[in-house]
Amino acid sequence: MTKFNLKSHLTFNRSEQGGIFFLTLLIVVLLSIYLFVDFSSESVFDVTSSEIVQKQHYLDSLRCVEQEARKPKIYPFNPNFITDYKAYTLKMPPESFDKLKAFREKDLWLHSVTDFKRVTGVSDVWLDSISPYFKFPEWITNPKPNYTSKYKNFRSKHTLSEKTDLNTATEEELQEVSGIGPALSKRVISYRDKLGGFTEDVQLYDVYGLSSTVVARVKERFTVKTPRPITHINVNTATASDLATIPGVSFELGKDIWEFVRLREGLTTLSELEKIDGMTANKLQRIQLYLSVE
Numbered sequence: 001m002t003k004f005n006l007k008s009h010l011t012f013n014r015s016e017q018g019g020i021f022f023l024t025l026l027i028v029v030l031l032s033i034y035l036f037v038d039f040s041s042e043s044v045f046d047v048t049s050s051e052i053v054q055k056q057h058y059l060d061s062l063r064c065v066e067q068e069a070r071k072p073k074i075y076p077f078n079p080n081f082i083t084d085y086k087a088y089t090l091k092m093p094p095e096s097f098d099k100l101k102a103f104r105e106k107d108l109w110l111h112s113v114t115d116f117k118r119v120t121g122v123s124d125v126w127l128d129s130i131s132p133y134f135k136f137p138e139w140i141t142n143p144k145p146n147y148t149s150k151y152k153n154f155r156s157k158h159t160l161s162e163k164t165d166l167n168t169a170t171e172e173e174l175q176e177v178s179g180i181g182p183a184l185s186k187r188v189i190s191y192r193d194k195l196g197g198f199t200e201d202v203q204l205y206d207v208y209g210l211s212s213t214v215v216a217r218v219k220e221r222f223t224v225k226t227p228r229p230i231t232h233i234n235v236n237t238a239t240a241s242d243l244a245t246i247p248g249v250s251f252e253l254g255k256d257i258w259e260f261v262r263l264r265e266g267l268t269t270l271s272e273l274e275k276i277d278g279m280t281a282n283k284l285q286r287i288q289l290y291l292s293v294e
Helices: 014-036 050-070 084-089 094-105 113-120 124-133 182-195 201-206 212-221 251-263 270-275 281-290
Strands: none
Touching: 084 094, 094 113, 113 124, 182 201, 201 212, 201 281, 251 270, 270 281
8 A cells, every 4th residue: 555645745846936935925915905005086076066066956857847747737627516536636625525515515606715715614725725726607707797777777668758869869878778888889979970960760770880689779768859851862763873872882782773673664662672682671771761763
């Protein structure tokens, strides 16, 4: 049995001894560097610089915008019609919503923010944040003016002696009629001046913007008592140009009347003009004030 020779494994030649020495020296050097050299270094990135702070504020603002965009949108609404779901999305206290629901079940209505506060008992903080979106009906927020006092002395029936002469009526007197304001009263006076005075009440229908309903109201209070005399035009001998001088008659209508008369070789009554296309009884009534069939 061969003996294990340990000595042979521990014997190194000169070259191997040099290698071992160099390796040992390298290990010692690396350990010394690791133990005694500080590898930490201060960051060269200054987070307190004005540029960095400005960028951070910009990012924060974008983040806030994004958060706001994700919040549920609130649109103007009538608080009288808040539903269960609407109350939930508005974070309205359940007990306040129950009070509102009980109030509306009595067929009662909220007319203002004050009414809402009184009925529901919500906190001022909640109300201040939500009330800007309240939208009450137009007839509540912008009620129509009460004309009762202005027209309280206006009666629908007046005798002839009680009516004011339409040819002497002032703008202020005309404005007492419901439906006539400063603009229409000026227009009536201007048209009266253009005619040299009204001949019949029916001429009011020729005033631009004056509806038949308003004319009827005017005639209840006013009438022509001093009619302007009119020189009548013989429809059987008049030319189209003559007919076009009549208020409310255009040259085209004058031509239609002239051709109508020529085709019938003259008229016996003015009522025959009703057969002209587009001629209404109301318009004929105004035109025939200036015509005759002599």
